[in-house]
Amino acid sequence: MVAKLKSKQDLEKLKKEIAAKREMEKPLIMACNGTGCHASGCVAVTAAFREEIGKRGLADKVDIKASGCHGFCEQGPVVVIQPGDIFYHQVKADDVPQIVDETVIKGSVIDRLLYVDPATGKKYVHPSEVPFYQRQRRIVFGNNGKISPDNIEDYIALGGYSALAKVLFDKSPQQVIEEIKKSGLRGRGGAGFPAGRKWESCRNAPGEPKYVIANCDEGDPGVYANRSLLEGNPHSVLEGLIICAYAVGSHQGYIYVRNEYPLAVKNAGIAIKQAEQMGLLGRNILGSGFDFKITINRGGGAFVCGESSALMASLEGKVGEPRAKYIHTVEKGLWDKPSNLNNVETLANVPLIINNGADWFRAVGTEGSKGTKIFSLVGKVNNSGLAEVPMGMTLREVIYGIGGGIKNGKKFKGVQTGGPSGGVIPESMLDMPVDFDELTKAGSMMGSGGMIVMDEDTCMVDTARYFLSFLEEESCGKCVPCREGIKRMRQILNDITEGKGEERDIELLERISAVLGDASLCALGMTAANPVLTTLRYFRDEYEAHIREKRCPAGVCKALLQYYIIDEKCVGCRLCEKACPVEAITFKGKKKPVVLDQEKCIKCGICKDVCNLEAVGVKPR
């Protein structure tokens, strides 16, 4: 057990001791163990490294760390080896003996494991040169790959908890609030409310006790930045939350995290325990006299529980339903006490601002949006992953520069930002700088940083339908516009995609959308129509093609397509006949083309998939 740190000096001394201990140039294998790499097999790779190093009796001479998410999830499992800062991608357990032999022991680079930029064919040795990383500004997320999330010393070695020591001993709560206000930090959870102003309102609100809460409910499809941050660098979130508590005047904090993010729950729990043991959390933190406790509260996974009032209801043990916020949660929140809720990424920015100053933070970003933002760059983009970019970077630079452009040489069509309640932004707006205000102007929003890239094969009516069906299920169902309105809009969209759209449908969608935005109880309902409104704004012709011509221009909506046999190519091999689940294909004799019965066909596409001769075609109905 580690001795408790009892002063600022104790923390500085410990940092020096850790540095001294680590001064020897010991080789280090950093294996990404983020959620993305878990999916691609990092557990086996990490175990293989441990086994291989053990087998060779190198356990004392080589360090192996299972680090947090490195962000480049498309290329996982990702491994970085020190010294040399050598970056290997898509590493398999079978590659491990060779890596140990050649790179760890001899220091040489294995060519075949290097990342090749598909655009240029260029190979890269160091992560910093890889185009995916090179254009990023990884001030918040960068440390993820340098530390082991379950090792507090890793965090302290990088200057961790020095911001906490600084505020506890050198700054008054008001000074902390002023610094955060001056930095221009806006909430990374959705609406972008200025964090410093929120803290100040909470501090000034009458009532005790006060609560501070870290929101890690992050439930947008395809978005996993907050989760990866809490998984990969939990101490940065804790430090931010403790500083927030000091500023607000709170002695009890909560981390609200979905139970379906088991790694985040686990790592946050370990981090809390470590911080408590070292005197960085609990009673009399660093001997300053400030007490603060953090409790983890696991959420059941309802999307609406990311909304502050619903989250607080859930924390109280009630059904996670929002309430009207005419009286703000900073005044009456958790158990009707003043409560400050920030999302994980917002809190992780706080220690950086305290350490480097508000001016340093303000130097990055745009007029209204300072600092960086982590985006979950997913969809039809070459380099899927988590990318942290300065606010104001254009969408084009994010999608093409970092994302490496569209998969399989297809054409870009649109990008959905801000999750299911965001909107689709078209190609004509790719040069738009990405920040809170520009995204809102475009009819979308920042949300928690989702960016779902769509190519030419995406149907925009179908996309809107998909997001509404998500929201239809995830609405709490309390207020009429949200529950009944989304349901009707989804039904109308369903009909349009099935060729049953009517001329009046667009107007009807717009009418219900307006009421959702105006009269819904919470932000979920108020923003739910965004996918429809933006696709209507930027891709109206697609709606019209579906409704008037019964045609899906992208060739996605099944009811509007027709499968057919290309007689010249078909040799009657019977593969499709056997595979067809509804016996819609009839064999007419060897070397004769089969016949497809359009009445029976359910458009599952299996015949096209199994055909070796490309003798099955698809065309608009």
Added chain:
Amino acid sequence: MITIDIDGRELKAKKGQTVLEVARESGIYIPTLCYHESLAPYGACRLCVVEVFHGSRSRLVASCLYPVEEGLKVVTASPRVKDNRRVIMELLLARCSENEVVRKLASEMGVEQPPFKTEYLENEDCILCGLCARACEQIVERSAISLVNRGVKRELATPFREPSAACIGCGSCAYICPTGAIKMEDKDGIRVVYARNWKTEFKLKKCKVCGSYWAPEAQLEYIRKKVNLPQGFFDVCLNCRK
């Protein structure tokens, strides 16, 4: 006291009051479905939306929840308010297309037919206003029924749709239900409280004097224990006791 302006009338209000309360005190009509003066406001039906002005900017708020503040300017039936209420009524009518109460209310607001295809129309009675569940929780303090599930799957139900063990058969839910979705019938010494997906039956107590069945035994027993009355206290009905 606070002074606010509703529809051009200067009104006095107490701090902590809602816009709806002040409007009702002054006889200003705002339609509601999920509001009841004996229960905490809930803000689910959204029919009570009004437009509030902050300088030149305005927004819609639920008047049942919006607290008064000095100088607040409220318009209860602006074109924007009416448009919203109309669509909300259309949505409710599409859900409860054959419910007489909903049809009548819709008609009063000029909505005869929801603007949707007939195959979308549902034949529900419950509008999920939650009055029954809230009355059961806040007044009766039994929580025998509640709103379960979320989104389109939300419904009012007893736990696991079985006869609720917490129910005392008082019938408050049926009494407060604005659309008749919960019904109550007393027949042959039995009370049945029911909705479409659940049903609970209670034995009624027979008065030792007049012989009439006058209240559910479970309810009388609950009250007797709660206020600590002697056993047999409710053997005689209230009429015969006078």
